[in-house]
Amino acid sequence: MARRPTVTSVQIAREAGVAQSTVSRVLNGGSVAPETKRRVLEVVAKYDFQPSQAARSLVGARSGLIGVVIRDLTNPFYPVMVKAVERVLHERGLRLSLVTDVMSAEEGLALLRREGVDGVVFTSALEGEPLAHRTTDHGIPVVLCHRTLEGFPADQVEADNVTAGELAARHLLGLGHRRIAMVRGVAGASTAQQRGLAFRREVGGAGGVTLTEIDGAYDYSTAYEAVRTLLASSEPPTALFCHNDVMAYAALNAAAAAGVPVPAELSVVGCDDVSLSAWERIDLTTVRQPLERIAQVGVELLLDRLDDPDLPHRHEVLPVEFVERSTTAPPA
Template sequence: MKIVTVRDVAKLAGVSLATVSRVLNGTAAVSEGVRTRVLAAVDDLGYVPSLSARSLRATRTETIGVVLPDLRNPFFPTLISEAIQAANELGHSVITAASVRPVEEALWLAKRRAIDGLVLVDADRTGGAPSEELASLVPVVAFDRVPRVSGVETYQVDNYLGARRVTALLLRSGGRRFAHIAGPLELDVSADRLRGMRDELAANGVDDVQIVEGDFSEESGERQFGALLASSTAPDAVFAGNDLMAIGAMREAAQQGLRIPEDLQVAGFDGLVLGEYVTPGLTTYEQPAAEIARAAVNRLLELIAAPQARASAPEVHRIEGTLVARGSTRVLDEHDMHELGAVSARRGPRP
């Protein structure tokens, strides 16, 4: 069957291609007689305008982009899923892309007018100059990690507060020799979590903490905890910069014959579902992924509608998470749990 084109419509209506375009897109006034002839030709021929072509000509695509470096960290798919749901509920589609060069990927989308706005994830290490170009093309907001882009707002959990609460729990649970397995320290989230732990320990008269640096993977948690055990003072309380590294540390502890939480207490950060299913369950600071995603998407849509509302200086919106106590730390009484703002999610023995 022959595909009907706009040329066929113009020929049947006896008008130019430009006139057909004006009628179909409503971009300029035409006489009622011409409009009637064009629409009659469309009906007679069964012409269906190309949606992709119309989106290229339209002011808005009703589509936003979410770009990140990879999907290996299970927290990011959770965050992206929440963002897609929030955008869909507000009538927008989402293009998701993972690239080792996330800003270049975002630029490619923006320059082709494929998106109205963009959410950057994990953009901290992408550099400054390309990001400045990106921010001039489309409205941009960031999840989780602060990008080096002037005026871009970031939505993240309160990493500093979360780290202080995790450390306070380890102190209340009887921790004496502390260690921190940090994420990459050039990232703002890692630096804030380390600072939170140090400040909470200092507030309680503890100045000594061993610090090793991982890369947010299970393997690095396992490897770095092995290094801690080889030190002259093995820790009895470990706060890992994310849940994956905490789970890696627990694996190494088990291989070395350490009992958790009797010999070693371990806590993580993120609140991955996976933490519920390791044995014992992992104590963690749970990020409010749905709240972060919705706040960022809502703000992005505001900026798309009113680009002049862009902040003149970067703003970081920090959202409080939830301290979740499980079996990897010792049981605290109800009073301590209340003071820490913690919730218990300990599993009972299987029948």
């Protein structure tokens, strides 16, 4: 297919009566005489000239592209994250290159390398999955955002998931629950590990409490099935802590399907506080994570590192907040 004719800096230069390099300098802020600058900008405006990103990134320096790895876009958690990331990048004149689960991690990395991204924001890092490591091996700066990896040599930001697990446990214990279940997130995710460990520890410390654990994989359908089975058991729990809000929604719906009234016979606590959770029809008790702030800090850590690769690695932990709504109550 033939390339359609596009205005180039050479043509701008010719029409403005200057050298092509002068056009470049005008656009990138080199020293140019005011009158020359005016003349060039006039021609630039006339054609609404847009310099080719391909040429620009080929010639060196930076591509202006930041890879953003978000596996499951359909979890309502992530679009908020994309938006926050995109906002910060846009303020700095950068573009985002999205990698989702339509491709394998392997393919994603290959693409990011071909595109020559300046750095990568990982939001879905998994223990034992070497993608983040392989990315740094290629010399690409990385930030772990939301989910972290212990001892990983890069900047990291996450919510205080330990406190999140504790707050959930204390709330349910405080209401008097003694038969509790935990719907776990993806096994290799730091969020699930930290929330799980803290919740388990706190519940174990209480004594005389039964804790059942089931896998929800941070996924609606998986959690729905798991909770359905759980509720059908001979001695179902009176309270549920779900490692994220989406699984809590699944629990609420599975309970509704099973005719188990919430919170009368089943209390449900989530984690995230996605906007849906505040809906009257849902009104989920949950632990709020500063989602947009996590995204923002993540991008900023990465951009700081691009400016200065020798900065020591930083690891930020942002505070969470318990949000009591109407899905929890004392056991019947």
